Amino acid sequence: MALLPIGLSASVPLDAVEDFVTTAWPESGAPGLAYAVIDKGVIAAGGRGTTLAGAGEPVTPDTPFLIGSVSKSFTALAVMQLVEARKLDLDAGVGTYLNAFSERPAGAITLRQLLSHTSGYSTVQGNDAHAETLATHAAMVARWTPAYSPGERWEYSNTNYHLLGAVIEAVTGEDFADYIERRILVPIGMKHSFVARGAEPDRVARGHRPWFGGKRAYTEREGGQVAAPAGGIFASANDLARYAAIMLNGRDDIISAAGKAEMVRPASPQSPFYGLGWFIDRQAGTAAHSGLVPGSEALLTLVPAERKAVIVLINANGGIGFADNGVLLNGVTALALGQEYRGEGSRVWPRATYVMIVLLPLLFVASMGWAWHRRERLRRKRVQGTPGLFSLWFPLATTLAMAAFLLAIVPGFFGGSLNTLLLYQPDFAACMIAAALTGPLWAVVRLMIAYRTSPSSAPAQ
Numbered sequence: 001m002a003l004l005p006i007g008l009s010a011s012v013p014l015d016a017v018e019d020f021v022t023t024a025w026p027e028s029g030a031p032g033l034a035y036a037v038i039d040k041g042v043i044a045a046g047g048r049g050t051t052l053a054g055a056g057e058p059v060t061p062d063t064p065f066l067i068g069s070v071s072k073s074f075t076a077l078a079v080m081q082l083v084e085a086r087k088l089d090l091d092a093g094v095g096t097y098l099n100a101f102s103e104r105p106a107g108a109i110t111l112r113q114l115l116s117h118t119s120g121y122s123t124v125q126g127n128d129a130h131a132e133t134l135a136t137h138a139a140m141v142a143r144w145t146p147a148y149s150p151g152e153r154w155e156y157s158n159t160n161y162h163l164l165g166a167v168i169e170a171v172t173g174e175d176f177a178d179y180i181e182r183r184i185l186v187p188i189g190m191k192h193s194f195v196a197r198g199a200e201p202d203r204v205a206r207g208h209r210p211w212f213g214g215k216r217a218y219t220e221r222e223g224g225q226v227a228a229p230a231g232g233i234f235a236s237a238n239d240l241a242r243y244a245a246i247m248l249n250g251r252d253d254i255i256s257a258a259g260k261a262e263m264v265r266p267a268s269p270q271s272p273f274y275g276l277g278w279f280i281d282r283q284a285g286t287a288a289h290s291g292l293v294p295g296s297e298a299l300l301t302l303v304p305a306e307r308k309a310v311i312v313l314i315n316a317n318g319g320i321g322f323a324d325n326g327v328l329l330n331g332v333t334a335l336a337l338g339q340e341y342r343g344e345g346s347r348v349w350p351r352a353t354y355v356m357i358v359l360l361p362l363l364f365v366a367s368m369g370w371a372w373h374r375r376e377r378l379r380r381k382r383v384q385g386t387p388g389l390f391s392l393w394f395p396l397a398t399t400l401a402m403a404a405f406l407l408a409i410v411p412g413f414f415g416g417s418l419n420t421l422l423l424y425q426p427d428f429a430a431c432m433i434a435a436a437l438t439g440p441l442w443a444v445v446r447l448m449i450a451y452r453t454s455p456s457s458a459p460a461q
Contacts, residue, residue, distance in 0.1 A: 014044050016335045021048060024331055029215050029323035030316040031208055032059035036237035037336040038309045041249070043241040051315065052206045053215055062192045064234040065205045065313040067298040068291025071233040072161050073263075074180055074243075076115050076277025078168050080259045081183060087171045090115070097167045100142035107142075109150045111167065114160040115276040116267030118153070120146030126157035127416040130226040134176060137226045138166035154271050158230040165229030176228055187254060188246055190239035196232040197225065204234055207295015210319035212358070212427050218295035231293050237311050240300055244309035247302060263287075264304060278302075290329070292317070294423040299329045303337060310336040320428050321351030357431045364438035371446045378450040392450050399439035406436045 014037065025033060025048050032049030045061030057063075082088040088097070088111060095107020106120075113119045125147060131137035141159055148155065165176045172179055177195035185193050200206075208215040224232070235243070247264075250257050263276040264287035273280050278287040285305050291298035297314045310333045318325030326344045334341040371378060381388035410432065411418045414425070421429040 014046065014336070017332055018046065020331050020335055020341070021046070021328070024327050025049070027323075028314070028316070028318070028325055028328050029213070030314045030325065030328070031056070031215060032063075032205055033312065033314045033328060034059050034061050034063055034065065034205075034237040035313065035332050035336070036061055036241040036311045038241045038244050038248070038307075040307045041245055043238065043245070045237050045241065047237070049315075051204065053208055053217055056206065057203065059205060059315070061237040062239075063205050064192050064194070064203070064236050065298060065315060066196070066200075066207065066231075066291075066293055066296045067233055067235050067240070067300075067313065068231040068293040068296060069158075070235075070240070070289045070291040070298050070300050071229065071231050073277040073289050073300075074184055074233055075161050075164050075168070075229040076263060077184060077255065078180060079111060079115065079164055080255050080263060080276065082168065082171060084255055084259055088167070094163055094167065097170050098138050098142070098163070100139040104142055106144070106146060106150075109146070111164070112267060112276075113150055114164050116154070116271040116274050117156050117160055118151055118268060118270045119157070119160050120148040120150045120152060121155075121157040121159040122147035123156055124412070124416060126159040126162075126230070127420050128159075130162075130224060133225055134162065134166040134169055134229070138163055151268075151270055154274065158227075161230035162226055165226075168229070176225070180228075180233070184254065185239075188239075188242050190235060190242060193233065193235035193239040195228050196234060197228075201234075205296070205313070205315035207293070208316035209295055209423075210317055210323060210425055210427055213319070213322050215316045215323065216426075231291065237313055240311040240313075241309065244300065244302055244311065248304055248307045248309060261304075264302065292424070297325050297329065299333060301333050301337070308337060317424055320354045320425060321347050321349075322354060324350075354428060357428060357435060361431060361434035361438045364435070364442040367442050368445045371442070371449055375449045378446060379452075382450060392447060395446060396440065396443035399443045402439050403436035406432045 017035070017037070030049065031053040032047070032051060034045065034047040036043055036045035047059040047061050047063065049059050050056040051059055051063060079088060083090055090112040091110050093108045093110055094114065095101035095104065101107035109119045125144065131140050141163060168179055169176050177197055180195050207218040209218050246254050247260055264278050264280060265275050266272045266280050267275050275287065278289055280287055286301055286303055288299065288301040295315065295317060297317060299312045300309065302309045312329050312332045314325050314328060316325065324344070324347065330344065331341045381392050407418055411421045414421050418429065
């Protein structure tokens with residue numbers, strides 16, 4: 001049973017949104033998308049494309065998408081339910097509820113700090129490998145040292161919500177997925193939504209990732225138990241609109257109206273733009289959360305004062321500079337809220353970076369051929385003293401430094417490891433690896449050619 005009747009209607013004006021999607025969707029390269037707009041309890045929604053590139057079923061507003069970190073708002077809502085049931089205290093340490101933390105310094109990290117990403121765990125730690133279950137993962141995390149002192153600073157980390165999922169299981173004695181479905185999805189009436197439990201089920205929007213200007217299906221995508229609290233819920237656009245309606249109605253139902261209001265306020269001075277499971281923009285008057293997982297992206301935006309919300313779901317990751325999803329996500333949201341959309345700004349630098357990384361391995365391979373073509377000149381450098389020797393050996397040092405930068409530093413700009421970058425941007429990451437290998441290889445080939453004595457060069461030396 002749903003908690004309140006919600007109308008599915010075309011009375012919300014969508015002409016501007018539909019026209020925009022008609023133009024922007026083909027440029028994104030995404031196989032499919034769905035969106036929904038809610039205005040004072042009335043929902044209008046639409047869908048384009050297919051669940052799988054070149055095949056699959058048509059995407060509709062009832063098609064389940066993996067919503068990524070939008071799932072965090074559901075985990076936060078579950079925590080607030082348990083707080084109102086007096087089973088949890090937001091300002092109690094995680095060690096109060098998880099035995100693995102009870103004798104460790106990290107046990108003092110509060111639930112509020114976990115909810116608001118002020119626990120001290122870093123983004124990179126949050127993207128680390130998972131254990132098999134939430135309980136075993138929490139026990140593993142308990143042995144980690146947070147990157148910062150609790151409450152010192154804000155830094156987004158999936159680890160926070162993995163631990164909250166473990167707390168929910170510990171105090172309820174119930175599997176996280178079962179609790180979310182029984183206490184949130186079913187009461188709201190989210191009939192086309194569920195929590196990932198393993199292999200991806202049929203009839204969902206399949207994930208796709210960037211591949212040299214296009215999109216390629218991500219057939220390896222799976223939803224594990226540990227990922228669920230941070231990013232493992234599947235939901236349709238219509239169902240998320242029902243969820244948004246509950247969050248906007250100002251009533252006591254799934255939780256109290258006061259609890260809902262607390263979730264969409266800044267959680268602490270260290271977290272001025274994040275509440276309890278929601279990003280907060282006080283100037284714009286919005287509470288929102290994006291979702292990014294391998295193969296899918298999502299954006300849910302609430303405007304509490306106007307009781308409006310917009311949901312955009314895409315079954316593909318945006319590329320770097322090309323086939324970007326930002327236009328769809330932000331353009332649909334702005335237009336659905338009656339705002340002007342001014343675009344995403346210049347994409348020159350992202351595109352230039354992408355093209356450079358793609359071309360670097362080809363350049364190094366071509367340079368090996370050029371080195372062989374100019375082999376006699378290279379060999380003469382051996383007897384030209386310091387300048388000649390420097391020009392022979394310096395490329396090896398610079399390409400090794402370049403390789404270290406590409407493999408060890410650049411992935412951090414994307415909030416994770418090289419493996420993380422391979423998950424989200426496989427074409428870009430593959431070319432980075434190729435450049436890191438072919439660069440030093442070119443330098444070594446030059447040296448081998450230079451130091452190989454040939455009959456024609458022997459007399460000159």
